[in-house]
Amino acid sequence: MPLYHVDPGSEAALVRVNDDVDLIKISVGTMDNNAYLIHPGAGPAILVDAAAEPGRLKALIGNDEVGAVITTHRHQDHTRALADIITITGAQPWCGEPDAEAIEATTGVTCRTVWDGDLFRLGDIELDVIGLVGHTRGSIALRLHGNPSDHVLTGDSLFPGGVGKTNGSREFDSLYNDVCMKIFAPMSDMTVIHPGHGDATTVGEERPNLPLWRARGW
Template identity: 55%
Template sequence: MLIGDGLRLTKTSVGPMDNNAYLLTHGTDALLIDAAAEPAVLLRLLDGLRLVGVVTTHRHRDHLQALAAVVAATGAPGYAGTPDAATITEATGVTCQEVWDGDAIALGGVELAVIGLVGHTPGSIALAHTPSDDTDRLFTGDSLFPGGVGKTTRGTDFDSLLHDVTAKLFDRFDDATIVHPGHGADTTLGAERPHLEEWRARRW
C-alpha cells in the first residue's frame, strides 16, 4: 500500500499470537517494525531490499522472537526504547540503539518520530509518520488498540499509559490519524477518542 512521502507499507501477521509486523519501504530501503516471529517470512518480504533498521516497540517476548535472526541475516541495526533496550538485548543478544522522545528514525530521507509511552512496559515506543501529502500514521505496538490501551498489571502503570497516550497521541494528532497496533485491526484516533473517559473509568 502506498502512503505519504513515497513510502510503501506492508502489514504481515506472524506467530501464534498474530503479531503485526510492519515493513515500510522507500525505494529499495526498508524499515521493519517488530520482528515478532517467523523470520523466514519476514526475510522473504525483504527480497531485493536493503534493511536499514529493525524497530522493536517493546520488550515483550512475542514482539522480538525473530529479531536476532533478521539482524544476523541483514546486518541491520536494531532500535528500542531506552528503558526496554537492555532487556531486549538480554533476551536476543541484539544490541539496540536506544531511542526516546525527540528522536527520529530515518528511512530514505523520511523521518519517523519516536514517542515514548510508559505503562505497558517501561520503554514502549510508538513511531509517527507525518507526511505533508497524506494522512498521519502511528505505529503503536501494544500501547494503543481499537477499544483501549494496552494491558497493564498495576494501577500506576495504567495511569501512566493512559496519560501518555492522551497527551502524546490524542492531544497531538487529529481524528483522521491511522493507528497501526501490534495485534489486530487498524483504527483511527477519531474512532477511539470518544471512549477515553470510558477507559479511564473502567481502568483498562
C-alpha cells in the same frame, strides 16, 4: 477507513503513506503479531517488530535493503525473530532506551536506542519517536507523516478499544496519560493507528471512548 486486516499466514496488506513511502503489514507467529515494513521509493527500508517467522519476514523483505529493525517494546512475542533478521539483513537494531537491557537479555541483540521526542531518520524515511510508558517502561510508538493522513505504529500500547495491558493502576495511569497527551491531543482524527496485534483504527474513532477507558481503568 480500511482496517488493513491480515490473518496469520496470509498475504501482506499494503498501506500508501505518501507519494514516497509505503507501509506493508504482515501477521506472524501464533499470537497474530503485526510486523511492518516501511518501504521508501528508494533507499533502505525499516522493519518494525521482527516478532516471529524469520523466513516469512525475509520473504516479505525480498531483495530490498533493510537499514534498521525497530522493536516497539521488550516482550518476547515481538522479538523472537530479531536475532535471525539482524543476521540475515545486517540491519542495525533499535529500541526504546528503557527496554534495551531486557531485549539484549532475551535475544542477545544489543540495540541502539531512541526515546520520546527523537526524530529517527533513514534515507527518505522520517519517524517521530513517542515514548509510551506503562505496557513496558520503554515502549515506543512511531509516527509517519502521510498524505492525506498520518500513520502511527503503536506496538502494544494502543489498540482499537483501549490501551495495552498494564500490571496495575499506576502503570495504567501512566499509559493512559501518555496516549492522551502524545497521541490524542496532537494528532488529527484522520491519523491511522496501527497496533502490534489485529486491525487498524483511527484517532477519531477512538477519541470519544477516552472517558470510558479512564473510568474502567483499562
